[in-house]
Amino acid sequence: MSLQSIKYAPGKLDILDQLLLPVQSKYVAVKGVEDGWKAINKMQVRGAPAIAIVGCLSLAVEILPEQFDSKKSLRQEIEGKLNYLVSARPTAVNMKIAADELIALANELTKDEAIDVQEMKQRFLAATEAMLQKDIADNKAIGTNGAAAILDISGKDSSVRVLTHCNTGSLATAGYGTALGVVRKLHELKKLEHVYCTETRPYNQGARLTAYELVHDKLPATLVLDSMVAALMRAKNIAAVVVGADRVAANGDTANKIGTYQIAVVAKHHGVPFFVAAPLTSIDLQIPSGDHIIIEERPDREMTHVGEHRIAAPGINCWNPAFDVTPAALISGIITERGVFSPQHLKHEISAVLGV
Numbered sequence: 001m002s003l004q005s006i007k008y009a010p011g012k013l014d015i016l017d018q019l020l021l022p023v024q025s026k027y028v029a030v031k032g033v034e035d036g037w038k039a040i041n042k043m044q045v046r047g048a049p050a051i052a053i054v055g056c057l058s059l060a061v062e063i064l065p066e067q068f069d070s071k072k073s074l075r076q077e078i079e080g081k082l083n084y085l086v087s088a089r090p091t092a093v094n095m096k097i098a099a100d101e102l103i104a105l106a107n108e109l110t111k112d113e114a115i116d117v118q119e120m121k122q123r124f125l126a127a128t129e130a131m132l133q134k135d136i137a138d139n140k141a142i143g144t145n146g147a148a149a150i151l152d153i154s155g156k157d158s159s160v161r162v163l164t165h166c167n168t169g170s171l172a173t174a175g176y177g178t179a180l181g182v183v184r185k186l187h188e189l190k191k192l193e194h195v196y197c198t199e200t201r202p203y204n205q206g207a208r209l210t211a212y213e214l215v216h217d218k219l220p221a222t223l224v225l226d227s228m229v230a231a232l233m234r235a236k237n238i239a240a241v242v243v244g245a246d247r248v249a250a251n252g253d254t255a256n257k258i259g260t261y262q263i264a265v266v267a268k269h270h271g272v273p274f275f276v277a278a279p280l281t282s283i284d285l286q287i288p289s290g291d292h293i294i295i296e297e298r299p300d301r302e303m304t305h306v307g308e309h310r311i312a313a314p315g316i317n318c319w320n321p322a323f324d325v326t327p328a329a330l331i332s333g334i335i336t337e338r339g340v341f342s343p344q345h346l347k348h349e350i351s352a353v354l355g356v
């Protein structure tokens with residue numbers, strides 16, 4: 001059975017505590033928005049799509065038992081709590097886009113004179129709950145589109161070796177995964193010779209989470225350290241790199257886990273195609289370029305310690321940005337559920353597909 005990081009039934013939300021993986025698989029209850037905010041901020045749940053889903057479902061759990069005396073008070077609660085959830089982590093855009101969409105829905109329902117406060121609440125909860133299934137469907141489409149793009153480039157008859165970074169699988173999404181969904185699809189098509197995953201220092205999402213998923217799902221996989229990528233490309237005939245995204249700007253610049261940018265530079269040097277796989281909810285057409293993306297800086301301790309064990313000299317200063325921005329010029333294609341877009345023409349191509 002594939003991994004499930006989010007378990008939801010109306011009024012009940014449990015998440016797999018990713019701080020404990022891979023040593024322990026333990027679900028923790030998220031009983032409302034405060035728990036949701038803390039789980040996102042402390043990285044018990046992580047990965048851009050999963051953050052948005054857990055944030056929104058934590059609100060669903062909180063408002064289900066509550067009584068509201070007017071649609072206006074329900075709307076205010078929804079807006080205030082969603083904006084609070086957006087503040088838990090700054091870089092990934094999915095929570096912000098989900099919050100904006102749900103606030104717009106709440107505004108629309110407030111104005112609709114044909115419905116009362118009970119019906120407004122039901123419709124809001126249904127929209128929130130629909131996110132889980134939609135994310136899985138989107139990821140499967142990303143997998144199909146991405147596998148086709150990689151096989152197109154590498155020649156359809158051969159199996160491929162690919163490299164991925166960070167974690168973009170079932171643990172970072174509602175299921176199946178984005179970049180890891182592409183890897184999964186290649187495997188389903190019997191076209192995956194091998195996947196290499198980086199350790200992803202300092203938080204080790206690759207070694208702890210991606211490696212855990214790859215072993216769990218029995219995919220042919222090998223772990224490498226972040227410092228081995230250039231040597232790997234020279235030695236192992238890598239057909240493509242595929243990574244996720246936390247926020248893609250309108251010009252195709254992409255924020256993703258720290259280390260992504262240097263992999264893209266190395267890929268360019270070796271002529272290896274570099275793909276970003278992400279749902280449309282990771283694309284922020286409101287910002288013109290990556291210069292406008294706020295990069296979260298995390299505590300020094302994530303660099304100086306492994307668990308309780310100090311590995312850096314006491315007293316040394318640290319700089320710990322959690323993400324970097326890969327310039328669009330280094331990206332071969334942005335794989336979404338609606339097709340593979342050229343980063344240089346992203347805004348235009350998305351508008352054409354969505355008809356807006």
Ligand SMILES: CSC[C@@H](O)[C@@H](O)C(=O)COP(=O)(O)O
Pocket residue numbers: 045046047048049092165166167168169172173178179205244245246256257258322
């Ligand atoms: C499918 S998610 C893509 C990204 O969110 C992922 O690569 C990543 O950077 C996760 O960062 P994290 O800091 O662990 O939340």
